[in-house]
Amino acid sequence: xxxxxxxxxxxxxxxxxxxxxxxxxxxxxxxxxxxxxxxxxxxxxxxxxxxxxxxxxxxxxxxxxxxxxxxxxxxxxxxxxxxxxxxxxxxxxxx
Amino acid sequence: xxxxxxxxxxxxxxxxxxxxxxxxxxxxxxxxxxxxxxxxxxxxxxxxxxxxxxxxxxxxxxxxxxxxxxxxxxxxxxxxxxxxxxxxxxxxxxxxxxxxxxxxxxxxxxxxxxxxxxxxxxxxxxxxxxxxxxxxxxxxxxxxxxxxxxxxxxxxxxxxxxxxxxxxxxxxxxxxxxxxxxxxxxxxxxxxxxxxxxxxxxxxxxxxxxxxxxxxxxxxxxxxxxxxxxxxxxxxxxxxxxxxxxxxxxxxxxxxxxxxxxxxxxxxxxxxxxxxxxxxxxxxxxxxxxxxxxxxxxxxxxxxxxxxxxxxxxxxxxxxxxxxxxxxxxxxxxxxxxxxxxxxxxxxxxxxxxxxxxxxxxxxxxxxxxxxxxxxxxxxxxxxxxxxxxxxxxxxxxxxxxxxxxxxxxxxxxxxxxxxxxxxxxxxxxxxxxxxxxxxxxxxxxxxxxxxxxxxxxxxxxxxxxxxxxxxxxxxxxxxxxxxxxxxxxxx
Numbered sequence: 001x002x003x004x005x006x007x008x009x010x011x012x013x014x015x016x017x018x019x020x021x022x023x024x025x026x027x028x029x030x031x032x033x034x035x036x037x038x039x040x041x042x043x044x045x046x047x048x049x050x051x052x053x054x055x056x057x058x059x060x061x062x063x064x065x066x067x068x069x070x071x072x073x074x075x076x077x078x079x080x081x082x083x084x085x086x087x088x089x090x091x092x093x094x095x
Numbered sequence: 096x097x098x099x100x101x102x103x104x105x106x107x108x109x110x111x112x113x114x115x116x117x118x119x120x121x122x123x124x125x126x127x128x129x130x131x132x133x134x135x136x137x138x139x140x141x142x143x144x145x146x147x148x149x150x151x152x153x154x155x156x157x158x159x160x161x162x163x164x165x166x167x168x169x170x171x172x173x174x175x176x177x178x179x180x181x182x183x184x185x186x187x188x189x190x191x192x193x194x195x196x197x198x199x200x201x202x203x204x205x206x207x208x209x210x211x212x213x214x215x216x217x218x219x220x221x222x223x224x225x226x227x228x229x230x231x232x233x234x235x236x237x238x239x240x241x242x243x244x245x246x247x248x249x250x251x252x253x254x255x256x257x258x259x260x261x262x263x264x265x266x267x268x269x270x271x272x273x274x275x276x277x278x279x280x281x282x283x284x285x286x287x288x289x290x291x292x293x294x295x296x297x298x299x300x301x302x303x304x305x306x307x308x309x310x311x312x313x314x315x316x317x318x319x320x321x322x323x324x325x326x327x328x329x330x331x332x333x334x335x336x337x338x339x340x341x342x343x344x345x346x347x348x349x350x351x352x353x354x355x356x357x358x359x360x361x362x363x364x365x366x367x368x369x370x371x372x373x374x375x376x377x378x379x380x381x382x383x384x385x386x387x388x389x390x391x392x393x394x395x396x397x398x399x400x401x402x403x404x405x406x407x408x409x410x411x412x413x414x415x416x417x418x419x420x421x422x423x424x425x426x427x428x429x430x431x432x433x434x435x436x437x438x439x440x441x442x443x444x445x446x447x448x449x450x451x452x453x454x455x456x457x458x459x460x461x462x463x464x465x466x467x468x469x470x471x472x473x474x475x476x477x478x479x480x481x482x483x484x485x486x487x488x489x490x491x492x493x494x495x496x497x498x499x500x501x502x503x504x505x506x507x508x509x510x511x512x513x514x515x516x517x518x519x520x521x522x523x524x525x526x527x528x529x530x531x532x533x534x535x536x537x538x539x540x541x542x543x544x545x546x547x548x549x550x551x552x553x554x555x556x557x558x559x560x561x562x563x564x565x566x567x568x569x570x571x572x573x574x575x576x577x578x579x580x581x582x583x584x585x586x587x
Contacts, residue, residue, distance in 0.1 A: 001472070003463065015418060015462040016425070017455055018435075018443035030456055030517065031463070037518055038407045038473070044480055051478035052485065055295050055309060055534035056559060061338055075197040081432035088427050091438045 118168030164209025190449025200302025218257030228256025239264035252282030277527025284552030295534035299334030324348035351563035357391030362495035418461025
């Protein structure tokens with residue numbers, strides 16, 4: 001499988017990365033190089049093989065459903081490019 | 096007085112306890128070395144004041160004769176992937192420039208609880224994506240090693256390139272690293288030091304900037320096998336804040352270093368014998384086999400048939416997980432923001448400006464392989480191949496106790512030499528990535544020099560949670576190799 005320039009523009013948008021028009025062609029070439037190399041996996045017979053979900057045999061631990069942390073919005077927002085009154089601020093999203 | 100920076104961590108521990116020198120003296124010696132080695136670009140942030148304050152605290156504990164742990168008073172470097180409270184943490188990325196975590200990663204907290212002293216934050220490939228430290232926003236790191244009779248700059252490997260350069264250049268006796276596809280072992284090998292990736296789940300990932308969560312594991316880089324055992328013991332342990340952290344006891348890894356491997360069955364996988372492998376690597380591997388035999392181990396040829404598929408499967412799984420993990424860098428919660436006409440444009444502009452080219456490429460690959468219509472063909476297929484790779488190892492554990500391989504297919508390469516072709520760069524991890532794909536512990540130990548005088552490493556892969564055998568066999572290689580070569584100090 002390979003990608004064309006339109007697909008690269010669509011993936012960039014899905015990935016929320018602005019891509020300049022002059023970058024589309026080189027990126028298409030790079031992605032196709034990697035995808036062509038990955039294609040060798042099709043040689044492997046995986047019929048009836050379970051996809052890996054956990055690399056070590058461990059059961060997911062459970063804990064009590066209780067609040068163990070929090071209550072410091074100032075600390076949470078201290079690194080934000082924009083914050084007010086303990087909230088993150090973003091460009092207006094509703095009119 | 097002896098040069099304190101040349102001591103091993105174990106010697107530092109003894110000297111501090113015997114009051115031969117203080118942590119303040121030891122720390123000052125390393126601050127001087129760090130400040131005198133800026134040309135290597137190993138550190139992104141130096142924290143000499145914090146180091147001196149931590150050393151003063153350590154000296155109180157040492158004077159009272161009650162050290163908090165094995166690392167009391169010993170200065171360390173921290174890969175910039177570990178969140179450190181009040182100290183900038185960037186993961187080598189512009190998008191996190193200025194990010195100052197209000198919390199401490201579990202691993203670094205474990206080190207401080209045992210009395211370690213922080214020298215600063217170490218350079219790395221951006222978000223740990225790279226094998227040469229050249230993708231760092233803060234510039235490449237120079238390998239302290241140079242080829243015989245040359246003043247050409249080599250890469251220190253990656254992604255833990257700053258860690259490897261700091262330890263091999265005697266700026267720190269040990270440093271933290273992380274290993275997603277080989278990012279501890281490959282830089283350790285090409286800088287002539289020891290590095291171990293423990294079993295997946297040994298070390299908590301809490302507070303470590305995530306790259307590919309099912310593969311990421313932290314571990315130490317040090318100059319001796321014993322020092323790695325000391326440091327890993329401090330780093331490892333169950334942590335309720337990471338649900339993949341294993342609820343198992345941490346053995347005293349140092350006690351495993353008996354030097355006795357009589358009767359140990361060592362596997363040599365035929366699939367690791369690649370076409371075009373440099374003769375020096377081939378010879379080193381054969382030498383390793385001879386050392387093991389001489390120490391009383393039994394050598395068996397084994398087959399791991401899916402080895403060649405580990406790297407292409409990795410380049411589906413790791414970018415897929417990265418594309419999800421890196422979704423959090425959106426210009427809202429931390430780091431850099433670039434405004435746009437609306438919120439989507441703000442996200443897109445922030446990420447375009449904040450991520451470097453390799454990171455963008457991997458996020459794009461990851462987004463594509465997870466996108467509607469392609470998930471089964473790529474991601475599901477790769478996870479099935481991953482099952483087969485793990486099964487390859489499970490099948491041989493009946494016959495062997497550990498596996499011996501080269502760590503890297505080549506010695507260090509020149510800065511800029513491989514950065515134009517991503518696939519050529521990816522092949523650096525060909526011998527290391529299988530241990531990540533199957534969650535197994537693996538160590539790299541310096542074992543010899545190339546024709547040009549550059550260091551080479553051998554790798555021991557062990558069974559899950561059997562770091563003790565990995566350390567023991569690694570210790571035997573270290574003892575047999577007598578790797579005493581050091582880079583000559585050309586930086587000022």
